[in-house]
Amino acid sequence: MAGLAGETSGGGAFDAKSTAAFKAGLNRIYGFYTGGFIAFVAILAILEQMGMSRGTIGIVFLLATVALYAGIGIMSRTNDAAEYYVAGRRVPAIYNGMATGADWMSAASFIGMAGTLYLQGYGGLAFIMGWTGGYCLVALFLAPFLRKFGQFTIPDFLGARYEGNLPRFIGILIAIICSFVYVVAQIYGVGLITTRLSGLAFEIGIFVGLGGILVCSFLGGMRAVTWTQVAQYIILIIAYLIPVVWLSVKQTSVPVPQLVYGYQLEKVTEKEKALREDPKEKEVIGVFKAQADALGEKLKDVKAALEADRSAATKRVEDLKTANAPADQIAAAEKALAAVPKDEAAAKDTWTKAKAAAEARARPLAGLPAHAQVFAGDPKGDQKAQDTFDTSRRNFLALVFCLMVGTAALPHILMRYYTTPSVREARESVGWSLFFIFLLYFTAPALAVLVKYEIFHVLVGTPFDQLPAWVGSWAKVDPALLSVTDVNKDGILQLQEMRIGGDIIVLATPEIGGLPYVISGLVAAGGLAAALSTADGLLLTIANALSHDLYYKMIDPNATTSRRVAISKALLLVVAVLAAWTAWHVQVSKLADILFLVSAAFSFAAAGFFPALVLGIFWKRATKWGAVLGMLAGFGTTAYYMIMNHPWMRTVFSVDSPVSLWGGILPISAGVFGVPVGFAVIILVSLLTPAPGRDVQELVEHVRYPSLKGDTLNTEAT
Amino acid sequence: MQLSDSHEQYWQKNLNITAVLLATWFVVTFVVAYFGRDLTFTFFGWPFSFWMGAQGSLVVYVVIIVYYAVYMGRLDEEHGVAEDLEDLTFTFFGWPFSFWMGAQGSLVVYVVIIVYYAVYMGRLDEEHGVAEDLED
Numbered sequence: 001m002a003g004l005a006g007e008t009s010g011g012g013a014f015d016a017k018s019t020a021a022f023k024a025g026l027n028r029i030y031g032f033y034t035g036g037f038i039a040f041v042a043i044l045a046i047l048e049q050m051g052m053s054r055g056t057i058g059i060v061f062l063l064a065t066v067a068l069y070a071g072i073g074i075m076s077r078t079n080d081a082a083e084y085y086v087a088g089r090r091v092p093a094i095y096n097g098m099a100t101g102a103d104w105m106s107a108a109s110f111i112g113m114a115g116t117l118y119l120q121g122y123g124g125l126a127f128i129m130g131w132t133g134g135y136c137l138v139a140l141f142l143a144p145f146l147r148k149f150g151q152f153t154i155p156d157f158l159g160a161r162y163e164g165n166l167p168r169f170i171g172i173l174i175a176i177i178c179s180f181v182y183v184v185a186q187i188y189g190v191g192l193i194t195t196r197l198s199g200l201a202f203e204i205g206i207f208v209g210l211g212g213i214l215v216c217s218f219l220g221g222m223r224a225v226t227w228t229q230v231a232q233y234i235i236l237i238i239a240y241l242i243p244v245v246w247l248s249v250k251q252t253s254v255p256v257p258q259l260v261y262g263y264q265l266e267k268v269t270e271k272e273k274a275l276r277e278d279p280k281e282k283e284v285i286g287v288f289k290a291q292a293d294a295l296g297e298k299l300k301d302v303k304a305a306l307e308a309d310r311s312a313a314t315k316r317v318e319d320l321k322t323a324n325a326p327a328d329q330i331a332a333a334e335k336a337l338a339a340v341p342k343d344e345a346a347a348k349d350t351w352t353k354a355k356a357a358a359e360a361r362a363r364p365l366a367g368l369p370a371h372a373q374v375f376a377g378d379p380k381g382d383q384k385a386q387d388t389f390d391t392s393r394r395n396f397l398a399l400v401f402c403l404m405v406g407t408a409a410l411p412h413i414l415m416r417y418y419t420t421p422s423v424r425e426a427r428e429s430v431g432w433s434l435f436f437i438f439l440l441y442f443t444a445p446a447l448a449v450l451v452k453y454e455i456f457h458v459l460v461g462t463p464f465d466q467l468p469a470w471v472g473s474w475a476k477v478d479p480a481l482l483s484v485t486d487v488n489k490d491g492i493l494q495l496q497e498m499r500i501g502g503d504i505i506v507l508a509t510p511e512i513g514g515l516p517y518v519i520s521g522l523v524a525a526g527g528l529a530a531a532l533s534t535a536d537g538l539l540l541t542i543a544n545a546l547s548h549d550l551y552y553k554m555i556d557p558n559a560t561t562s563r564r565v566a567i568s569k570a571l572l573l574v575v576a577v578l579a580a581w582t583a584w585h586v587q588v589s590k591l592a593d594i595l596f597l598v599s600a601a602f603s604f605a606a607a608g609f610f611p612a613l614v615l616g617i618f619w620k621r622a623t624k625w626g627a628v629l630g631m632l633a634g635f636g637t638t639a640y641y642m643i644m645n646h647p648w649m650r651t652v653f654s655v656d657s658p659v660s661l662w663g664g665i666l667p668i669s670a671g672v673f674g675v676p677v678g679f680a681v682i683i684l685v686s687l688l689t690p691a692p693g694r695d696v697q698e699l700v701e702h703v704r705y706p707s708l709k710g711d712t713l714n715t716e717a718t
Numbered sequence: 719m720q721l722s723d724s725h726e727q728y729w730q731k732n733l734n735i736t737a738v739l740l741a742t743w744f745v746v747t748f749v750v751a752y753f754g755r756d757l758t759f760t761f762f763g764w765p766f767s768f769w770m771g772a773q774g775s776l777v778v779y780v781v782i783i784v785y786y787a788v789y790m791g792r793l794d795e796e797h798g799v800a801e802d803l804e805d806l807t808f809t810f811f812g813w814p815f816s817f818w819m820g821a822q823g824s825l826v827v828y829v830v831i832i833v834y835y836a837v838y839m840g841r842l843d844e845e846h847g848v849a850e851d852l853e854d
Contacts, residue, residue, distance in 0.1 A: 122754070125771035129747060132776050136743045139783040140736045144790070258773070262763025372765045374754035389755070397748055404747070422801045424794065427787035434780050445772040618733075701721060704729055705799040 019421060023092045030095075034234050040064065045518045054517050058197040061521040065235065065528060066212035069228045073216030076224035081561045082717070084221030084568065085152040085544060086418045091226055093425040097432020099226045100416045102233035102533035104131075104437055106182075107189030108598055110236060110530035113441075115502025117448035121371035123392075124448070126399040128441050132434060133400070134407025137610075139430040142408060143417040145617045145703045147426035150418065150716035153541075154411040154609065155549040160715065161616040161699060162627040163692065165554050170631050172545045174608035175411045178601045179538045179545075180579065182410075185598045186535035187583040190528065196477070196507070197524045202587055209532060210580050217536050217543075218569055225536045226419060232529035233436060239526025240440055243509040243519060247450045250513055257446040264453045269372050271456045275495055276364050283488045284496035288362035295355040299348065306340070306347045313337040366495050371452060391664040398669035405675055406602025409609035411545075412537040423706035451505050454512055460495045467493065470511035474504055482508075539579070543572040599668045600642060607634035607674025615682050620700050626686030634678025641670040728797035735789055739782045746770070746778045 044057060082088055091099065109131065117124035149157055154175060159168030187206060190213075194205030216228045248257035251264060275281055298305035317333045341347035360367055369376065375396060377388025407413065416433075420426045459467075464486055474482040481501040484493060507527070510519040547568035552559050559567075612631050615622040643649045645659050646667035665672060702713045750757065754767035761769050794800035843849035 122768055122771065125768070129751070129771055129775050133743060133747050133779050136739070136779050136782050139786055140739060260763075262761070262769065264763075265765075265768070266760075266763050372758075372768050374758065374765070374767050379755060393752065393754075397751060400747060400751065424787075424791055424801060427783075427790055431780065431783045431787050434783055438776055438780060442773060442776060704732075705725065706794050707799050707801045708725070709798070 019090065019092075022090065023095075026092065026095060030230060030234065033231060034238075037235060037238070041518060041522055044521070045516060048516055048518050055199060057518055057521045058199070058524070061525045062194060062198050062208070062528070065525050066208065068231065069212050069532065070215040072228045072231055073219050073224040076227055077219035078221065078223055079562055079565050081152075081565055083223045084565045085548065085717075086415075087221075087223040087226045089150070089419055090421050091419045093420060093429040094432045095230055096226070096416060096420050096425075096429040097434075098233040098436050099229035100413065100429070100433035101436035101440075102229040102236065102529070103416060103537040104413060104433070104534070105236065105440060105530050106186055106534035106598075107193070107527060107531035108185070109440065109444075110240065110527045111189070111193075111503055111506050114444045114447040114451070115505040117445050118452055118500075118505050119368065119502050121369050122374050123369065123376075123396060125445065126396050127403065128445060130400045130403025131407060132437060132441055134404040135430055135434040135437070137404060137408035138413070138417075138433075139427065141614045141617065142414060143426045143430050144423045144706070146414060147417050147420060147423050148703045148706060148715075152415075152418065152548050152717055153544050154414055154613070155545060156553070156717070157616065158612060158627065159549070159553060161696065162612070162622075162624045163696060164624055167612070167624060167627050167631070168549055168553065170628060171609070171612075172549050174604065174631065174635060175545045176542055178410060178605045178608075179412060179541045180575075181597045181604075182412075182601045183535055183538040183542070183575075183579045184582045184586065186531045186538065187579050188586060189531040190535065191583060191587065193524055193528045193531065197521065197528070203584055206580050206584055209528070209535075210576055213532055213535050213539065214573065214576055217540050218572055221565070221568070222419065222540060225540055228536065229533045232533040236526040236529045236533075237436070237439055239522045239529075240443060240506075243513055243515060243523060244443055244447045244450065246515055246519075247454070247509060247513040248446070251450060251453060257450060258442050261446040261449045265372055265449050268449060268452050268456060269370065271453075272365060272370050275456065275460070278494075280488070280490065280492070281364075281494050281496050283490075284494050285362050285364065287487050288358045288496075292355050292358040292362060295351050295358065299351050299355065302344050302348050302351075306344060310337075310340050313340050361496070361499070366498065366500075371449065394664060395666055395669065398665050398672040401675075402603050402606055402669045402671035403599075405606035405610050406604075406671060409605040409613065410602070411605070411609070412534075412541040414613075415541060415544075416537075447509065448505065451509060451512060455498075455500075456495065459498075460493060462493050464491055464493060468511075470508055473511075474508055535579075539572055539576055542575045543568050546571045546575075596646065596648060596668065600670075603638050603642070603669065603671030603674065604635060606671040607638040607678050610675060611678035611682050615679070615686075617700065617703060619683075619686075620697055621686055621691055622682055623686040623689045623692050625689045626682040626684075629685050630678045630682030633681040634674040636674075637677045638670040638674030641673055642667045645670075724797050725799070728793060728799060731793055732790065735786065739786055742778065743782055746775050750775070 044052070044060065048057060078084055080088075113124070113127055116127060146154075146157060149160070151157065151160070155168045155171035158171040159165060161167075187210065190209030191202045191206040194200060194209055195202050198205070198208075200208065216224045244257050245255050248260065249255050252260045254260045298309075313333070313336050317330065317337055320330045320333050341350050375389055376392040377390075378385040379389045380386075381389075417426045417429060420429050459471075462468075464484075467484070471482065471484060475484065478501075481504040483499045485497055486493075487497045488494070507520070507523060510517075510523055547564060551567055552564050608631050611634060612622075612627045615630075616627065641662070643653050644655055644657070645661060649655075649667070650659075661667075662673065698711075698713055699715070702708065702711055702715065705711075750767065750770050754771075757767040757770070758765040760766070764772070791800075840849070
């Protein structure tokens, strides 16, 4: 692994002469690595056939992959600043693309997205488009120019372009808020997957994963993270593709699911129509409707209903006791009595929730929208249907906008384009990044449709005593992920009788497709790779913002290189433990809505960073105060809208005023207001303040041209 | 420092291509999605707007970025603002690259050219019904 471990002399940009040799070395190493990994999976598959237990396979996958990442981390250890912060600026475009792909695709992309597509159909495509189209903005507006600027972090650019530490400091705050929220969610994901994979407790799972993250980023900074992320990308893409290809072969006998799932979608749509008309499904809906109505009656007079409930339960216990019934029946009746709500308030609360749950389950197709239907509602229907349609369409577009602009503003992604050898390679690297992300995002909608086909055509209508084994085993893991009950007692599974959580879709696909357990282990290892790689990049962003921007640039500009790197490492440790502690806290208390937090990070980054960065490059007239106020206004607008309107944020900040949505836009897309406000404030304030000086003009010209004759400016940091 | 006319043109062309590509991005993303309900004719099994969201737009995004990278790379050269390119004397597994090309690399390429031609023509023969009848 000489290519990864070799230390450059002088620590500056890599010697151009050996770039090609370096790249050839990388090709060889990762070629062997991929072959080795496939061989490893093959050996495990053989061992499974010879009787290796599932638990052992899970542990082997967990330990082997984490040890592998740690190994790469140890081999790439460094104390050199340019190596530590930007991997020596010699990562070839294609490898930077793979690393960005892994950095980008988090547990949410790997595990959550296909599930969201399964549950929401067309609505879920907002994530597919948003999380890929954002790279167009990265390519056109940011990557080449930031690379030419060539320092270490995003606040670096704000500090240099907007003349001073105030813009830099605001940049640090926004970068930390976005990244911390995001990294907590990743560590939470790591904990869940390690628990699933190995059967360890959640807290231990978090710390095993954390060890893997730390050994890597702690020793080698960006350099170790880059080479580990390449390794992680290879694992996660193999793990994602194998089960889908298998399912595709099984259903259509074509091994390219991305090409053929359109026809499967047609069949799913046909089946949806049939299921809506199915009398058995309607029967189940009737049962849930009746439950909801009964609860509605009780809620009309809570006091009387509660008394009736309590006396009935008490009477049953007494009756059983006098009749000398078996002990377990008496115990069950006593449990039922204990479950009767304590007082009126509790009763009202419990019954309202139960009524809502029953109503939700009484919706046709178990609440799934028609998969291919574009937006809810109907533009040609009555007023209400038209309004639903308009709001649904507006929210879809707003979400796509926020995810795209957020993609082009998240510091852990932008900072990756500092690591390429040249401006030219930075441009190409964005192409490679999107290509590698594209491989997975092209597949996720196919996976959702193929799984839906399997469930609609194979599972629904199966007698309860013949259900495949995976149904029972997943229901046992967590009823929130999957639960089936024979509601209408006909002994056959209806779609309406099944409740399914999004996260199960990817994890259970190997079993749904009838693949051996080793593939399930592989998929979990892929999810782990996705979560770990993203967590690595985010932790590094936070630690660098604190050590490089806050400490070195603002507090002690005379600090030596080795001291800066040492401080960065210490901070990394602190931030990692803090993030793990928060993740654990979230898991225990069930306090925060993780999915919301992750999406919120996009809106915050979009509103806080995007206007200031883009105008900084494309408009010489943008001034310091314009940027300062613009960043604050954009970020503030977004935060205000979320705090006022999102249920969880409302409880955190104890907001009592009624929810008032602007144009029906959901709080998740608050950035759609923050971004224009940010642009407007920067432009307005800039025009009201004196134009920036000659040196800023020269800096802007410097970043606009890959190479400028007579340009004496050199911003590249070493 | 003073920017020359060529430099000004370079930036103007950069702005133009950025505007064109951004407009493409906007139409593919927002305009197509806005009219999503009306664009539901079948496209290889998919309703068209579903296909655009799941695949079509992604392909266009990749094309936009690759096109931009190639276009700008050429523009850099034309306006004399390209970075210094590495010369071809770098070492390649210990050989000076040009020595290796003469000794081994070019030979490999020759073999590839000949094999590729043979395979390609063999397939062409089949496709156009001019292949010889061979017992296998």
